[in-house]
Amino acid sequence: MLSERQLRILEAIIVDFIDTAQPVGSRTISKKYPLGISSATIRNEMADLEELGYLEQPHTSAGRVPSELGYRLYVDSMTNLHTIGLDQKELIQSLLLKKIIEANDIADQSAKLLADFTGLVSVVTIPQFNKCRLANLKMIKVTDTKVLLILVTDNGIVKSIQLALSNTDQYILDKISDTMLNFLLGETIENIDVRSIMRLKEKLSSFGNIVDYLIPILKDALKNLDNNEIHIAGEQNILSILEFSESEKAKQIFNFMKSVENLEKLVRTVDTSKLAIKIGSEIGIKELEECSVISSTYKVDGKNEGKILVIGPKRIDYGAVISIVNYISNTLSDLFSGIYL
Template identity: 75%
Template sequence: MISDRQLRILKAIINDFIDTAQPVGSRTISKKYPLGISSATIRNEMADLEELGYLQQPHTSAGRIPSDLGYRLYVDSLINPHSISVEEKELIQSLLLHKIIEATDVANQASELIANFTHLVSIVTIPQFNKCKLANLKMMKITDAKVLLILVTNTGVVKSLQLALTNTDQFILDKISDTLLNSLIGETIENIDVRSILKMKEKLQGFGNIVDYLIPILRDALKGLNETELYLKGEENLLTISEFNDSDKARQLFNFFKSEESLLELLKTVDPNRISIKIGSEIGIDVLEACSIITSSYKVDGKSDGKILVIGPKRMDYGNVISIVNYISNTLSELFSGINL
């Protein structure tokens, strides 16, 4: 068991270490924090906290730093929730909602905002395209040999695909587009298959050859739309953090961030129902051993889909990061669910 006094001392040590990145001694705690106990008592309690596994002493002559176990107790029980100022809320909403019409732009801007507010690394994904519902569809002739297929989902995600289709007049493309849209609107992209398109051939009498040609092209194109799109921002912020001053550590982290496969594996760990914090070894990835990650998801039409992830040192301002992630997550949920903010 850990006493209330030890909890107060542990909280003071971690707060100080987050601010200074320096090992914390008993004299520092007694001078800076009004705990109402002597430096000697604090020193004894710190020794007990080390024995319990909540603190570490990097050098015999140095003060203490939190262990992963200490950070875990801190984030579970001791952090104070932060509140975002009205000015910050207005800035977030203005940047996310004004002059942005595509979901990709929103996700990119959201990732940029999180990186700028937290001074850490952020990742935001957009709702998986093939699980969204079709809201609009249009085929446009761009050259004599190419046609642009534009698909729009109910979440505002826009995809354009080039099709090789020669000598086709725009009015024919309009007729096919309108027929496809009238039949498929409201369907999830992943449910649009060859059979559903074939059913429309009878409504497109005279254009059967074009429809037959389009079917395999559309099938292959729609299959390729199930990849997760992610937006990574703030890698350069790590260069300003003392924990990553070591060139080898920094290089390994930057290589990790360059690997989309590695990032997608990391995103699979995001809890769809709540904000989650993993510290050091809890992440299960060697290159992130010195990091903590804070993850959340945002909802589209009531279902968790898009994901948010923040990566930084264990010595991060957890209260601030959680408040930023929560607010942006809620804003994105409302935005992608069609709520007029």
């Protein structure tokens, strides 16, 4: 158990290191932070903190830097979170709160906002669309060989699926769309199973070969809606982070982020709790052992989780990033639950 003085010294070291990215010495702490104790006393306490595993000394002549254990204690005892500025709130709302918008557009915009505000890498997944209820359905002829199937959920989320369907007049597509909507209205997407589709086929039997071709395509398209969709932004921010300035470190993280399989692996590490922070080895992914991940979830009508992650060095401004993540998470929960529709 650390003393109150040791906790104040550790906090000062972490705050200074987050700000400067330079190892912190006792004289720096004594000059910059009003702790009311001498530089010699601070130096002795820093030695004890190092021995206890809360600090590390990267070079013999250098000051100290926080260890994973030090960061963990700091995060767990952190009480001062930043407040989101009114201009930031207005910008987030102006870019996200639109009447009807593609779920993918929401995720893209959210990831970009997070990356811009934090200067880090962000990942956003959309809630599983297949758990939402169908409110509208329309097929639109785009070209002679392409048809767009548009699905709208009861909370206003729009999903479009491209179908390869040739030489079909729009009025035929309208009739098929109307029949499908009347049959499937109010169903959750995941409940539209093979049996439902076969019953739908019977109702559409008058359309002959078109339906024979359309039904398998529709079945596969709905099945694919079960997959998580991952949106990433800010990968280029890695280059401006001092810890990752070495080409090999940057390359390792870049390569990890380019792989969809790796991103899915990262998303699976996110806890189901509202907010989670994982530091270094806690992430459980070798390529990210020099990173921290701040993550949260958001809901659709109290369920159907989407996930938000911000990835950066261990030297993250935790208070500022947590505040941004929380605000966007709450905004997305409200948006996907129809509060702003």
